[in-house]
Amino acid sequence: MGESDLIQNIRALPKIDLHRHLEGAVRLETLIEIAQDYGIEMPEYDVETLRPFVQMMPDETHNYQHFLGKFSTLRQFFRSPDIIRRVTREAVADAAADNILYLELRFTPPALSNIIRCSYEEVIGWVCDAAAEAARDHAITVRLIVSMNRHESVQNGEKVLQAALACHTRGVVALDLAGNESQYPAQPFYPLFERAKAAGLFITIHAGEWAGAEGVREALTCLHADRIGHGVRSIEDPELVAELAEHGTALEICPSSNYDSGVVTDWLRHPLAPLYRQGVKITINTDDPVISAITLSDELMRVITRLSLGLEDVKQAVLNAAGAAFLPPAERETLVAAFKARLAVP
Numbered sequence: 001m002g003e004s005d006l007i008q009n010i011r012a013l014p015k016i017d018l019h020r021h022l023e024g025a026v027r028l029e030t031l032i033e034i035a036q037d038y039g040i041e042m043p044e045y046d047v048e049t050l051r052p053f054v055q056m057m058p059d060e061t062h063n064y065q066h067f068l069g070k071f072s073t074l075r076q077f078f079r080s081p082d083i084i085r086r087v088t089r090e091a092v093a094d095a096a097a098d099n100i101l102y103l104e105l106r107f108t109p110p111a112l113s114n115i116i117r118c119s120y121e122e123v124i125g126w127v128c129d130a131a132a133e134a135a136r137d138h139a140i141t142v143r144l145i146v147s148m149n150r151h152e153s154v155q156n157g158e159k160v161l162q163a164a165l166a167c168h169t170r171g172v173v174a175l176d177l178a179g180n181e182s183q184y185p186a187q188p189f190y191p192l193f194e195r196a197k198a199a200g201l202f203i204t205i206h207a208g209e210w211a212g213a214e215g216v217r218e219a220l221t222c223l224h225a226d227r228i229g230h231g232v233r234s235i236e237d238p239e240l241v242a243e244l245a246e247h248g249t250a251l252e253i254c255p256s257s258n259y260d261s262g263v264v265t266d267w268l269r270h271p272l273a274p275l276y277r278q279g280v281k282i283t284i285n286t287d288d289p290v291i292s293a294i295t296l297s298d299e300l301m302r303v304i305t306r307l308s309l310g311l312e313d314v315k316q317a318v319l320n321a322a323g324a325a326f327l328p329p330a331e332r333e334t335l336v337a338a339f340k341a342r343l344a345v346p
Ligand SMILES: [Zn+2]
Pocket: 019, 021, 178, 206, 229, 287
């Protein structure tokens, strides 16, 4: 199959994204409009002027400092409830346009309410309502994950948790720990994740990305993680890889993000394929479409053309994602059955 046939094929596949940040899924054109409407100073109001501030450029050093820097810029654009609703609706519409049928969209309430100065519960409510409306309009199922950053205070995390729990019946299904893993320990956040678990939220933890395999162990044993965000550095610990495979723990792998943030410096050495071949349930996700300038179809394409997996392997990864969805067991089984049929996977 030629490359153009392959990309058509991949675009047509029904897909699932389990790891996508709303703040990293905004349209460049929308950001320009916001900048003009709210008088955010820019030398020129065009996409190419804005691009290097919010997107990783080929000639810049790929490291997590630069990668996180893009988020700092993006935070400056969330200036009104209408903007929050709009970017949520557009993020859902863009996923649906890429034939994503099931999306778990995550967001960080402090990032979205940085300028508006509203409560976390209000901001989560706006995202819930807009996501539900867009899901109906575009025939896509959307569930929401609330994130807190480990480089922000645990007191802040406490408020995020309370707000997430208050919105549990409105589409919020899980709690996530994100942020600077290499310099900020997760330990202060243990009690919050204990409570989230007890209250019935699913848990995913960014780990084994900017720090080593020990972070993945900690996420599983101390933070009650149901899935691991990234987890690619699990490959450094063969015993852990065997345990992940044995327990069927899904890794939310985001290959381009790993490359852009400097976790992986050479595409050929990305751990996705070796983890998959050792039986780990890998899933393929985007993380931040605007920062990496990608769609999920692009990610699946790169996994095939750069990481030596085949189309059937990619379909298996989509099916793995269905099996790892943060849904009640009966709904998850329905999702898996639907994807098995549509992907024609035995
Ligand atoms: Zn992430």
